[in-house]
Amino acid sequence: MSKTFTPAPWPRKLRSTHWYSGTSRDTIYHRGWLKNQGYPHDLFDGRPIIGILNTWSDLTPCNGHLRELAEKVKAGVWEAGGFPVEVPVFSASENTFRPTAMMFRNLAALSIEEQLRGQPIDGAVLLVGCDKTTPSLMMAAASCDVPSIVVTGGPMLNGYFQGERVGSGTHLWKFSEMVKAGEMTQDEFLDAEQSMSRSSGTCNTMGTASSMASMAEALGMALSGNAAIPAVDSRRRVMAQLSGRRIVQMVKDDLKPSDILTKEAFENAIRTNGAIGGSTNAVIHLLALAGRVGVDITLEDWDRCGRDVATIVNLMPSGKYLMEEFFYAGGLPVVLKRLGEGGQLHKDALTVSGQTIWDEVKDVVNHNEDVILPLDRALTPQGGIAVLKGNLAPKGAVLKPSAASPHLLTHRGRAVVFEDIDDYKAKIDDEALEIDETCVMVLKNCGPKGYPGMAEVGNMGLPPKVLRKGITDMVRISDARMSGTAYGTVILHTSPEAAAGGPLAVVRTGDMIEVDVPNRRLHLDIPEAELAERLAAWAPSHDLPASGYAWLHQAHVSGADTGADLDFLRGCRGNDVGKDSH
Incomplete structure (x- = not known):
C-alpha cells in the first residue's frame, strides 16, 4: 500500500447498509424486493455491494462486447467476497449520436452520478469503451467520490x-x-469498409478511445496494463476479473477517486498524452474531470507539462502501427517507465492497485523499439498538445504537433471562411471556390454552444482541386473538435467560440491569419480598432432551443478552455445517501 494513503479500518458500516441492514419496515422493503432475484439472506450481511456500471448498447458498437466482460467482473467480485450488481447506464456512442456524442457526455455524467448516489452501491466498476463513455463515467465517479475502478473494453484487432x-x-x-x-x-x-472494423472493440488507432483508456491508466484509475489489451484477447477478460477482485478491497480500504485524482496524477496523464501522441479530445475531458474533483488544471498546464515530452509511440494517426502492436510491445506501462526514467513522471502518484504508479511499471520491458521508440528516434521531440493564444484565441486553441505537417507550423495565409458546417459542405467541392494550399480554412459556430455540442468536424476535408495537386494538408482553424483518429495541421477548440461572440465569429474571407506554433501564437492580422468594431457589431446567428436538454446544454455549457462541462456540475458533491422515502 502506498505511503500516501492510509486504508480505513475494516469492518465498518458501508453505504449499502443504510438500505439493507436491520429489521425495520424500510430495510425489509429494500432487501425483500431484491431477494426476488434469488439472492440468499446472508448476502446482505454487510459485504460490499459493487455496481458494475455497464455502457453496453447495440447502438454503441465499440462497447458491444461489454456484457460478456461484465460477467468476468462479476466473477472477480464474487471471488473477493463482494456482491456484484450490474447496472445499465447512459451510453453515448460517437458512431451514432446526433448532433454529436459530445453534447451528451455531460448528460451521461449527470445521470450516472445520480445513479451512484441514489442507489445502494459501495463501489463501482466503470465498464467503458467508446470515446465519451470513459470520461462521462469518470466524471460521475469523481463527483460522487465512491470507490471506483475503470475497465475499458479494449481496441479492435488490426485491419488490412x-x-x-x-x-x-x-x-x-x-x-x-x-x-x-x-x-x-x-x-x-x-x-x-469492413477492414476498418474487423472485430469487437474501439478504434485500433491512438484515437480518442485509446487515448482515454491510456489517460485512465496514467491517472491511476485503472489497473496497470489495462489500456492496450485488444478487446478479443483472453487477457482482456482476465483484466476484467482482476478488477472485480480489486474493487472489493478498494471499498474495504475506502480508496476513492479523490485519493487518486491529484494534481500530480493529472500532470502524469498530460505528459503521457504527449508521449503516446494522444487525442486533442483528452484536453477537454481531463479539464472537465479535474473540475469535478476540484483540482486546478488549466490549458496552461497542458502546454507546460506536455511541451518537452517526445512522442515515442509509433501509432496512427501520428505513426504507422496500431494498438495491437502497442500491446505486444508492452503497452502503456513501458511509456510510463520511459517518462519516469526521464524525470517526467510523479512516481509517488497513487493508483487503484494501492501501489504507486512507479512501483507498477519500474520493471517492465519494451519488446519492440519500432513501436515504442527510443528518444533519439522519437516521432517528434516536442509532442504534447500545443496551446496557442492571440487575438484570434484569447482563451486558447489547441493543436497536436505529432499529427501536423512541420512546414505548416509557422504559416501566414488568407482566410477562407465557412460560417458553419452546412456552409462548408455547400462550398467545399465548388471548383469556383477561391482557395489554394496557401490559404487558411476557417470554420465557425461549431463549439460547445454553436453546433451545439462541439462536433468532430474540425479536420475539414480539403477541396478536391487542391487534393488533385497532391496536397494532403492545409492549416485549418475552428472552434470544433476533431476525431482522435484524424491528422493534419488542425487548430481546434478556439476559445471563446464563435457562437459566444469570440473573435473567430468576425473573421472574414480575405483576412490574413498568422500561425506560429513554436511561439504559441494565433493572430488575426487586422488593426485592433477594426477587430473591436467588428466584435461590437456582432450578433448571434444560430437558433436557440426553447426547452429540453438542448436548452439546458446551451444555457449552462462552459467553454472548451475549461472542459465544456455544465457549469452547475463542477465540484464534488459526495455520496450522502440522503433520506429514505418509505
Whole structure:
C-alpha cells in the first residue's frame, strides 16, 4: 500500500447498509424486493455491494462486447467476497449520436452520478469503451467520490486492405480524401469498409478511445496494463476479473477517486498524452474531470507539462502501427517507465492497485523499439498538445504537433471562411471556390454552444482541386473538435467560440491569419480598432432551443478552455445517501 494513503479500518458500516441492514419496515422493503432475484439472506450481511456500471448498447458498437466482460467482473467480485450488481447506464456512442456524442457526455455524467448516489452501491466498476463513455463515467465517479475502478473494453484487432495496415477512423479520412483526389474508386472504398472494423472493440488507432483508456491508466484509475489489451484477447477478460477482485478491497480500504485524482496524477496523464501522441479530445475531458474533483488544471498546464515530452509511440494517426502492436510491445506501462526514467513522471502518484504508479511499471520491458521508440528516434521531440493564444484565441486553441505537417507550423495565409458546417459542405467541392494550399480554412459556430455540442468536424476535408495537386494538408482553424483518429495541421477548440461572440465569429474571407506554433501564437492580422468594431457589431446567428436538454446544454455549457462541462456540475458533491422515502 502506498505511503500516501492510509486504508480505513475494516469492518465498518458501508453505504449499502443504510438500505439493507436491520429489521425495520424500510430495510425489509429494500432487501425483500431484491431477494426476488434469488439472492440468499446472508448476502446482505454487510459485504460490499459493487455496481458494475455497464455502457453496453447495440447502438454503441465499440462497447458491444461489454456484457460478456461484465460477467468476468462479476466473477472477480464474487471471488473477493463482494456482491456484484450490474447496472445499465447512459451510453453515448460517437458512431451514432446526433448532433454529436459530445453534447451528451455531460448528460451521461449527470445521470450516472445520480445513479451512484441514489442507489445502494459501495463501489463501482466503470465498464467503458467508446470515446465519451470513459470520461462521462469518470466524471460521475469523481463527483460522487465512491470507490471506483475503470475497465475499458479494449481496441479492435488490426485491419488490412490490399496488403496495407488499416487503422479505424484514420483510413476513413485518408480513403475519403483519396476518392476525392481520384486515387481510389468508390467501389474500393466500400471494399475497405469492413477492414476498418474487423472485430469487437474501439478504434485500433491512438484515437480518442485509446487515448482515454491510456489517460485512465496514467491517472491511476485503472489497473496497470489495462489500456492496450485488444478487446478479443483472453487477457482482456482476465483484466476484467482482476478488477472485480480489486474493487472489493478498494471499498474495504475506502480508496476513492479523490485519493487518486491529484494534481500530480493529472500532470502524469498530460505528459503521457504527449508521449503516446494522444487525442486533442483528452484536453477537454481531463479539464472537465479535474473540475469535478476540484483540482486546478488549466490549458496552461497542458502546454507546460506536455511541451518537452517526445512522442515515442509509433501509432496512427501520428505513426504507422496500431494498438495491437502497442500491446505486444508492452503497452502503456513501458511509456510510463520511459517518462519516469526521464524525470517526467510523479512516481509517488497513487493508483487503484494501492501501489504507486512507479512501483507498477519500474520493471517492465519494451519488446519492440519500432513501436515504442527510443528518444533519439522519437516521432517528434516536442509532442504534447500545443496551446496557442492571440487575438484570434484569447482563451486558447489547441493543436497536436505529432499529427501536423512541420512546414505548416509557422504559416501566414488568407482566410477562407465557412460560417458553419452546412456552409462548408455547400462550398467545399465548388471548383469556383477561391482557395489554394496557401490559404487558411476557417470554420465557425461549431463549439460547445454553436453546433451545439462541439462536433468532430474540425479536420475539414480539403477541396478536391487542391487534393488533385497532391496536397494532403492545409492549416485549418475552428472552434470544433476533431476525431482522435484524424491528422493534419488542425487548430481546434478556439476559445471563446464563435457562437459566444469570440473573435473567430468576425473573421472574414480575405483576412490574413498568422500561425506560429513554436511561439504559441494565433493572430488575426487586422488593426485592433477594426477587430473591436467588428466584435461590437456582432450578433448571434444560430437558433436557440426553447426547452429540453438542448436548452439546458446551451444555457449552462462552459467553454472548451475549461472542459465544456455544465457549469452547475463542477465540484464534488459526495455520496450522502440522503433520506429514505418509505
